[in-house]
Amino acid sequence: MSKDSPNADSRAKNVTTPALPNNARQRRSSDQVTLSQVAQAAGVSPITASRALNYPDKVSDSARRSVLQAVENLGYVPNLVAGSLASARSRLIAVIVPSLINSVFVEVIKGLQETLEAEGYQILLGNTDYDLDREYQLVRTFLGWSCSALVTAGLRHNSACHTLLANWDHPIMEVMELGQGMDLNVGLDHVAAGRCMATHLIDQGYRHIVYVGARLAQDYRASMRFDGHKAVLKEKGIDAPLLELDTLGSLQAGAEGLAQVLAQYPHTQAIHFANDDLAVGALLAAQRQGLNVPEDIAIAGFNGLPLGQHVTPQLTTILSPREEMGRLAAKELIRRLGGKNVYRRQHDVGFTLQIGGST
Amino acid sequence: MSKDSPNADSRAKNVTTPALPNNARQRRSSDQVTLSQVAQAAGVSPITASRALNYPDKVSDSARRSVLQAVENLGYVPNLVAGSLASARSRLIAVIVPSLINSVFVEVIKGLQETLEAEGYQILLGNTDYDLDREYQLVRTFLGWSCSALVTAGLRHNSACHTLLANWDHPIMEVMELGQGMDLNVGLDHVAAGRCMATHLIDQGYRHIVYVGARLAQDYRASMRFDGHKAVLKEKGIDAPLLELDTLGSLQAGAEGLAQVLAQYPHTQAIHFANDDLAVGALLAAQRQGLNVPEDIAIAGFNGLPLGQHVTPQLTTILSPREEMGRLAAKELIRRLGGKNVYRRQHDVGFTLQIGGST
DNA sequence: CGCTGTCATGATAGCGCTACCATTTGTTTT
DNA sequence: AAAACAAATGGTAGCGCTATCATGACAGCG
Structure with missing residues (x-):
C-alpha cells in the first residue's frame, strides 16, 4: 500500500x-x-x-x-519461520511414504497424524513413489526445514540418503518393517508373516500354492513375505511358484492375477496374494466366473483391510496393526523429542492370522 | 563437537x-x-x-x-527456514482435510501431491476431524509458516477462520464442492449429484426410497446430496425419508444402515446411500442375508470407488473425479503462484452417473 | 547488614539466508 | 571515443524471532 x-x-x-x-x-x-x-x-x-x-x-x-x-x-x-530459524526447532515432522494409493500407508499416516497433531507437531508429507532417489531428494528438502524428526517407511535407503541421515542429529523413525535401522524402528516381521500364512495354507491341506505379488522390486516387503512363504514350502519339499504382476496392487490387478495363475498353473489349489486388494479382486473375479472359493480355489491376502472381512466368504488374511504402528511410532518420537530415554529402539507390533472362509 | x-x-x-x-x-x-x-x-x-x-x-x-x-x-x-524468512516465500502448500479415513480426501491429496511435488512444493498436512475450530487452529499455524498457498476441503469455515483467510494475500483453494468461495474453487455440485441419483432411481420405477447417511452435520456435502435427492422426490410427490447413522461411514456402518432401514421402513424398494462404503457394506450384508439385489432391495452409492465396481451386482454410483480434482486444483494454484492470471475462479469437475446392476 | 539465591524482565546479538542497491566489467551504440 | 547499456558480482542490511547473558527486585540466612 x-x-x-x-x-x-x-x-x-x-x-x-x-x-x-x-x-x-x-x-x-x-x-x-x-x-x-x-x-x-x-x-x-x-x-x-x-x-x-x-x-x-x-x-x-x-x-x-x-x-x-x-x-x-x-x-x-x-511467524513460525522466524521462530524456527532463531531457535533451530520447528515442530515439523517429516513423513515419507512410498505411495498414497496404497491405503496401508495412509493408515499409518493417520496414526502418526492424530498423535503428533495433538502434541502440536505438523506433518510435512512426502511421497517417493517407491523411488529411493526421490526419497533422498525429499530427505534433503526436509532436513532443510530443520524438522524435529523424520519418519520414513522402510529400512532401505540409497547410500547418499543413508549418509545424510546418519549425520543428522534428530530422531529418525523407520516404520513398516522390523529390523536393524538407523535409529528408532516400529514395524513387523514380514518374513514371519509370510511363513505364518504359508504354514496355514499347508495345514489346510493345500499343496499347489502360488504366491502372487505386484512389482516386488518396489514393494520389497511383499517379497520378504514371499521369502518366508517359500522357506516354509521348501521345508515341506513343496515347490513355491511366484507370479509377479507388473501393475500396482489393486482389485483389477487381483482379477488379472487370478486369470494368469489359472492359465499358467492349472492345478493350483490356493493363491497367497501379497495383499488384500489383490486377494479380494481375485476372490470377486473368481465368483463372477462361477468358481467356488475355497473349494475350487483358495485365496489368502495380507493386511486385514475391512474390505476382506465383508466379502463372502470372508478373506483369510494377516492383520497388520497399521494405525497402531503410526500411533506407536509417534509416541516413541514424542518421548524422544521430550528428551526421554528410549528403552527400546525396536518395537515389534506383530500381526494376527485371521482365518476366514476363503481358505 | x-x-x-x-x-x-x-x-x-x-x-x-x-x-x-x-x-x-x-x-x-x-x-x-x-x-x-x-x-x-x-x-x-x-x-x-x-x-x-x-x-x-x-x-x-x-x-x-x-x-x-x-x-x-x-x-x-x-536451510530452507532461513531462506523462507529472508524471502518471505516458502514453497510450502498447506492442505487441510476433514478426515484421512475417508479415502476420498486421500485421493484428492494424492492428486495435489503429485502435481505440487513435481513443481518443488511441499505439502503441509492438517486434519480437522470435521471440526471447524480445529480448522481455524490449523490455518493459523499454517499462515505462520508463510505457506505459498492453502488448500482446504469445503466452503464452510468458522468466522475467525474466514476473517483470517480473507486478510491473507496468498492463493486459497477450496475443493470438493462447487460454489462461491473465498478465492479459487474446484469441485462438483453435490445437490445436482443428489438429484441425478434420485432421478435415476425414480426412472427405474422405485417409489419407496430411503436416503442413508452418516453424521450429516459433519459431512454436510452428503446432506447437500440429500437436499437434491429430496427435491426430486418432492417434485414427484414422493416422500423422502432420511436415516442418519451416528457412526462414520464404513462397510460396517452400511450393514447396520441396511438393518435399520429394513426395520423402520419395511416397504423400502431402494436405498440411496451417502457414499460407496456404506452402499457396498449394505450390498454385501444383504447378500449374506439371502436378499437379492436389486430385486428385493436396490442399492446406490456415491463416489465411484473401485470397490463398488468389483462386487456383484456392480454398484450403481456417481463417479466423482477425486484425483482429477486434486490435480486440477494444484495446476490452478501453480498457475496463480506463477503470477498468471486466473481466467476462472470456479472449476466444475462434474460427475458421472454409473449405472450398475444394483438398481 | 551484606551475601547468596530466586524470580521477572530486558538489552543485545545473532539464526542463515536473500532483497536491495551499488559497483565493476565488458559490449554496444552514436 | 565517449556515452549508454547490459551482465556479473558484491556490500549491506535486514526477515521476525529467540538464546544468551545481564540486571534489578526482593526474599531468606547467618
Missing part, C-alpha cells in the same frame, strides 16, 4: 560516503503484525512477549494476560 | 564497559555447513552462491559450476 515518503531522507544532507546507514533502503514491507508490535501494545519487551507465548509460566500473570490480550486485539499470527 | 577455545577473547584486555561487543557470547553452534562456507570454498560471495542455487541463469557458468562443486564437496543442505 502506502510506502511512507522515501524523500524524507533524500532531502537530508548529502553524504559523501554512500555506505552510511541513513539511506532509506526499500525493504519488503509485509505489513504483518509482529511480536514487537504485540509487545509494545502490551507494554512489555519483545522477549517477554515471546516468553508469554512460548513459556507461559516463565512470566508473571499480569504480563501474560496483557500479551494475550494484545495478541487478540491485533490479530497477531506468530 | 569441539567449540573453538572460548578463552581466546576472555584472555583479551579486560574492558570496563560490559556492553562492549567483544565478549564471547555462546551461541547455539549447529555446526552445519552454511551457504557462506560454500561461497568461500567456491571463491565467490555468499550472494552469488545463493543466486547460483536459486537463479542458475543469473550467474556465469564458471561461478555456477564452482558453487555446485562446493555444495557437493561440503555436503551442503540449504
Whole structure:
C-alpha cells in the first residue's frame, strides 16, 4: 500500500560516503503484525512477549494476560519461520511414504497424524513413489526445514540418503518393517508373516500354492513375505511358484492375477496374494466366473483391510496393526523429542492370522 | 563437537564497559555447513552462491559450476527456514482435510501431491476431524509458516477462520464442492449429484426410497446430496425419508444402515446411500442375508470407488473425479503462484452417473 | 547488614539466508 | 571515443524471532 515518503531522507544532507546507514533502503514491507508490535501494545519487551507465548509460566500473570490480550486485539499470527530459524526447532515432522494409493500407508499416516497433531507437531508429507532417489531428494528438502524428526517407511535407503541421515542429529523413525535401522524402528516381521500364512495354507491341506505379488522390486516387503512363504514350502519339499504382476496392487490387478495363475498353473489349489486388494479382486473375479472359493480355489491376502472381512466368504488374511504402528511410532518420537530415554529402539507390533472362509 | 577455545577473547584486555561487543557470547553452534562456507570454498560471495542455487541463469557458468562443486564437496543442505524468512516465500502448500479415513480426501491429496511435488512444493498436512475450530487452529499455524498457498476441503469455515483467510494475500483453494468461495474453487455440485441419483432411481420405477447417511452435520456435502435427492422426490410427490447413522461411514456402518432401514421402513424398494462404503457394506450384508439385489432391495452409492465396481451386482454410483480434482486444483494454484492470471475462479469437475446392476 | 539465591524482565546479538542497491566489467551504440 | 547499456558480482542490511547473558527486585540466612 502506502510506502511512507522515501524523500524524507533524500532531502537530508548529502553524504559523501554512500555506505552510511541513513539511506532509506526499500525493504519488503509485509505489513504483518509482529511480536514487537504485540509487545509494545502490551507494554512489555519483545522477549517477554515471546516468553508469554512460548513459556507461559516463565512470566508473571499480569504480563501474560496483557500479551494475550494484545495478541487478540491485533490479530497477531506468530511467524513460525522466524521462530524456527532463531531457535533451530520447528515442530515439523517429516513423513515419507512410498505411495498414497496404497491405503496401508495412509493408515499409518493417520496414526502418526492424530498423535503428533495433538502434541502440536505438523506433518510435512512426502511421497517417493517407491523411488529411493526421490526419497533422498525429499530427505534433503526436509532436513532443510530443520524438522524435529523424520519418519520414513522402510529400512532401505540409497547410500547418499543413508549418509545424510546418519549425520543428522534428530530422531529418525523407520516404520513398516522390523529390523536393524538407523535409529528408532516400529514395524513387523514380514518374513514371519509370510511363513505364518504359508504354514496355514499347508495345514489346510493345500499343496499347489502360488504366491502372487505386484512389482516386488518396489514393494520389497511383499517379497520378504514371499521369502518366508517359500522357506516354509521348501521345508515341506513343496515347490513355491511366484507370479509377479507388473501393475500396482489393486482389485483389477487381483482379477488379472487370478486369470494368469489359472492359465499358467492349472492345478493350483490356493493363491497367497501379497495383499488384500489383490486377494479380494481375485476372490470377486473368481465368483463372477462361477468358481467356488475355497473349494475350487483358495485365496489368502495380507493386511486385514475391512474390505476382506465383508466379502463372502470372508478373506483369510494377516492383520497388520497399521494405525497402531503410526500411533506407536509417534509416541516413541514424542518421548524422544521430550528428551526421554528410549528403552527400546525396536518395537515389534506383530500381526494376527485371521482365518476366514476363503481358505 | 569441539567449540573453538572460548578463552581466546576472555584472555583479551579486560574492558570496563560490559556492553562492549567483544565478549564471547555462546551461541547455539549447529555446526552445519552454511551457504557462506560454500561461497568461500567456491571463491565467490555468499550472494552469488545463493543466486547460483536459486537463479542458475543469473550467474556465469564458471561461478555456477564452482558453487555446485562446493555444495557437493561440503555436503551442503540449504536451510530452507532461513531462506523462507529472508524471502518471505516458502514453497510450502498447506492442505487441510476433514478426515484421512475417508479415502476420498486421500485421493484428492494424492492428486495435489503429485502435481505440487513435481513443481518443488511441499505439502503441509492438517486434519480437522470435521471440526471447524480445529480448522481455524490449523490455518493459523499454517499462515505462520508463510505457506505459498492453502488448500482446504469445503466452503464452510468458522468466522475467525474466514476473517483470517480473507486478510491473507496468498492463493486459497477450496475443493470438493462447487460454489462461491473465498478465492479459487474446484469441485462438483453435490445437490445436482443428489438429484441425478434420485432421478435415476425414480426412472427405474422405485417409489419407496430411503436416503442413508452418516453424521450429516459433519459431512454436510452428503446432506447437500440429500437436499437434491429430496427435491426430486418432492417434485414427484414422493416422500423422502432420511436415516442418519451416528457412526462414520464404513462397510460396517452400511450393514447396520441396511438393518435399520429394513426395520423402520419395511416397504423400502431402494436405498440411496451417502457414499460407496456404506452402499457396498449394505450390498454385501444383504447378500449374506439371502436378499437379492436389486430385486428385493436396490442399492446406490456415491463416489465411484473401485470397490463398488468389483462386487456383484456392480454398484450403481456417481463417479466423482477425486484425483482429477486434486490435480486440477494444484495446476490452478501453480498457475496463480506463477503470477498468471486466473481466467476462472470456479472449476466444475462434474460427475458421472454409473449405472450398475444394483438398481 | 551484606551475601547468596530466586524470580521477572530486558538489552543485545545473532539464526542463515536473500532483497536491495551499488559497483565493476565488458559490449554496444552514436 | 565517449556515452549508454547490459551482465556479473558484491556490500549491506535486514526477515521476525529467540538464546544468551545481564540486571534489578526482593526474599531468606547467618
